[in-house]
Amino acid sequence: MKVIAAAIGTKHFCTIPGWPSNDLEGLFDALSRWELDERLDCSNEPEFAGNRGVAPFRSRAWGHCVRQYDETLQKHVWVATRPIHPEHPNAVRYFGNFLEHSFGFWLDTDAPELIAKLDGAIAENLYRRRRRLCGA
DSSP states (O other): OOOSEEEOOOTTTOOSTTOOOSSHHHHHHHHHHSOBOGGGOOTTSTTTTTOTTOBTTEEESEEEEEEEEETTTTEEEEEEEEESSTTOTTOEEEEEEBTTSOOEEEEEEOOHHHHHHHHHHHHHHHHHHHHHHTTO
């Protein structure tokens, strides 16, 4: 599974006791143990919802943003104009934080199997949180 670029935390800055390793295995372990902070999920924001590459806790790995007026939203929004990694124009960026902990992660990939695995782990994390909140 190919990661183009990443920062999967550092034990120095992580406030979660027992944090696993700072690699993909550690991220999947963390996703199975701690709840994601949904305040960092921009996938439902009007300027991102439905855009190519957008899913919970992920967006396109594009940058060089410019501010443009969006007629549909009736406001100015930031629009990414080119890939962060030109040699990987279809890459997506995952990013998140864990609830009640000052720790974040991000990683860029265009590997379909890794995207599917991360989407699944994030969906499971959100499902467990919602079940807990509903008392199920």
